[in-house]
Amino acid sequence: MSETAVRPGVRWGGIIGGALLALAAGAGILLLAVPDVFAVAGWIRPLLFSLRPEWFGAVVPLTLGVLVIALGVVWVVRRGTHAADREAEPTPGD
Known part of the structure; x- marks a missing residue:
């Protein structure tokens, strides 16, 4: 085991x-x-x-940018936790 x-x-x-x-x-x-x-x-x-209709041209890209930044932060955090898990695993030679 x-x-x-x-x-x-x-x-x-x-x-x-x-x-x-x-x-x-x-x-x-x-x-x-x-x-x-x-x-x-x-x-x-x-x-x-x-609100004026002209504002939607700025609000939509701004919202998409915030979403991309949030997803990027989640990706970086998940990548860091996965890297830490890989470092904690013992190698077969140990």
Whole structure:
């Protein structure tokens, strides 16, 4: 029997999905708890309705850039953890 322990991988999709669900649930609870929603979040409506169509030409590439950066960070972190796991494995000659 092998003496090396295998660690389970981190499931980033589950972590990010759970964080988004927790954020949505927190926003829902906040909306239910606040007696006057428009007093708290009244700045959102003017902001949304003041958007102009020309802005989408900048918002879409900006959003894609942020997504690419986030995926790059996840890739670097995963590559680092996999490299650390490979270094921890004993070689057959040991």
